[in-house]
Amino acid sequence: MYFEAVGQVRGFPSYRGQRNFPGWYWAATSAELVGYESWVELSHLMRLDAEPEVVGVASQPFQLSWRYGGGRRRSRHTPDYFVRRRAGRAMVLDVRPDELVEPEDAAKFAATAVACARVGWDYERVGMIGxxxxxxxxxxxxxxxxxxxxxxxxxxxxxxxxxxxxxxxxxxxxxxxxxxxxxxxxxxxxxxxxxxxxxxxxxxxxxxxxxxxxxxxxxxxxxxxxxxxxx
Missing domain, CATH: 1.10.10 (Arc Repressor Mutant, subunit A)
Structure with missing residues (x-):
């Protein structure tokens, strides 16, 4: 199975007073529903869906786990999207506005970029769309x-x-x-x-x-x- 066809590895929480707005977007690219956790993510889903070179998008496609600090500490991260392009090239995408990136988040994004590079995937962290x-x-x-x-x-x-x-x-x-x-x-x-x-x-x-x-x-x-x- 290709990553762009996998289901989400985790669900989206929903509770009273929630500040973000999760939901589902019908992607014309794949004729399937793709999840999002915020309006910012939804904007990027639309952007990807409008790109002719994109043939598939999966939300929350996998979870990375690694040790650091001499192996004494563990960290994990679930990227927001896996994107497949027409030529077969793969990209992993994290969506987080610049002002919301904390040091711990930046470390996770950097680790994800390294992991993606090792398997030949592109990686990008994007913020707000104009x-x-x-x-x-x-x-x-x-x-x-x-x-x-x-x-x-x-x-x-x-x-x-x-x-x-x-x-x-x-x-x-x-x-x-x-x-x-x-x-x-x-x-x-x-x-x-x-x-x-x-x-x-x-x-x-x-x-x-x-x-x-x-x-x-x-x-x-x-x-x-x-x-x-x-x-």
């Missing part, structure tokens, strides 16, 4: 399901936006916005048409252009360049 990118991903995620796609409309949209132009002007050229807009948002999610999701909130004036032949991954933070987050 607010504009997070808002755009939340909006587009509502249109991620394949049932939204209408191929005749999609074909017309790709033809209209072969030349970059404003979002709403292109939509009106295709037909009734009520019928056309959901398909357009699905094409953004699928990376078949390109918009800048970091620099501005999606609007009627957003410039839509053909998707580049090779797109970069959706950036994870507010400092990511606009060129790397066009989807």
């Amino acid at each position: 607010p504009v990118l997070a808002a755009n991903l939340r909006w587009l995620s509502d249109y991620r399901h394949p049932r939204v796609r209408c191929e005749p409309v999609a074909e017309c949209l790709r033809a209209v936006f072969a030349q970059p132009q404003g979002l709403f002007a292109g939509v009106r050229a295709v037909g009734d916005p009520i019928a056309v807009l959901p398909v357009l948002f699905h094409l953004f999610w699928q990376r078949e048409l390109a918009v800048d999701l970091v620099g501005e909130r999606l609007s009627a004036a957003t410039v839509v252009r053909p998707a580049p032949a090779a797109t970069g991954e959706v950036g994870s933070g507010a400092g990511a360049s606009a060129a790397s987050v066009q989807i």
Whole structure:
């Protein structure tokens, strides 16, 4: 069994007065539910789900345990996500905002990075996603399901936006916005048409252009360049 297909090694606690918000996210990438423990994790799940190179994501996939201090002390850590990319490359992801990383957490993340490197996996600890990118991903995620796609409309949209132009002007050229807009948002999610999701909130004036032949991954933070987050 591949790690991206494993179940969670631990559940998410739920109790009165809880400050974080656990839940389940339906990933279009795998057509399966993936768990999250906070809004920050949910934003990263959406980011990963919108990356064409990602083919699978597993939450709480395994637990690492090791000794330190001359073998007298034991520590353990359960990473947040295991990510499989289309080419087979694997990545382990921990989600923790910078201001919440305590020294003990940093030591666990460093140990996890070493363990991942030994088996040929990438490792990354990520924090908050930029607010504009997070808002755009939340909006587009509502249109991620394949049932939204209408191929005749999609074909017309790709033809209209072969030349970059404003979002709403292109939509009106295709037909009734009520019928056309959901398909357009699905094409953004699928990376078949390109918009800048970091620099501005999606609007009627957003410039839509053909998707580049090779797109970069959706950036994870507010400092990511606009060129790397066009989807």
